[in-house]
Amino acid sequence: MSANARSVTDRWLAAAPALPRLTDSAAVTAEKLLLLLHYGIDWSDRNWVTSRRDDYWDEILPSRVRTATYTSGVNLHQWWSAVARNLGSAPRNSAERSELAGLLTSNPKPVLQTMRDQAPALVLRTRIVAAAVREHRQEQS
Template sequence: MTATVPGTPTGHWLAAADLPALRGTSGIADRLLLLLHYGIDWHDGWLSSTRHRTTYWDPILPERVISATFMTDSLRGWYTQAAGELVSAPRNHPERAELEQLLRTDDEDAAVLYKLRTETPALILRTRLTADAVRSSRRKGN
């Protein structure tokens, strides 16, 4: 499984950032983090305050991602925990459909959780680069 699946929300976001696809469990972890990030309620959630936004990328997001990996042994449990902490939910049908598909990798859950726990800074770097690129393309009207 690659990180840039054509026609998916994460595929579009990663294409905007012109990042090479991650394969296998790293690709799943990468896409889950993107969906978690883009689902955050930036207007009414607790992260909407300026104080929290300045510490979102470090330490808030990494701490929530890692701590959720220790609280469960499934990706569904990880997402439930992390999304609850960050007040995140898919915003539309394509995001919901992709998230549901990614959370159906039962035979790879442990390996994806391991990637989320041990490669957190590198995966979050990709999420941040992607978010910057998507934001820039929106400003340009693309």
């Protein structure tokens, strides 16, 4: 990625300019992982999450993210594998795959601790960004 290029998650975050940016590197990484997790979910009828949309933001996503921090030890690759498999999520394109691969090499302990301690707050931020991205896309069409 060139110095001027922005990552996929940076572009999503830019859709919510009023949302204060996180400054802690572990929180930034956790937020980006949650964005990639959310956007990678298969929302087709084949995925159990689809039938539980009403519980997704407040119960399913925060609990699955947090639970995976305990079952994955201290490894972001294991965390991603567990939570992505559980929610039916996978990167949708090469840009998302590349960004995810890079994020998974981050120092795992502080990122997992941040997700464990701040899952509801991080999910709230993900929800705000997702709504802003959706609104931006609707305006563009």
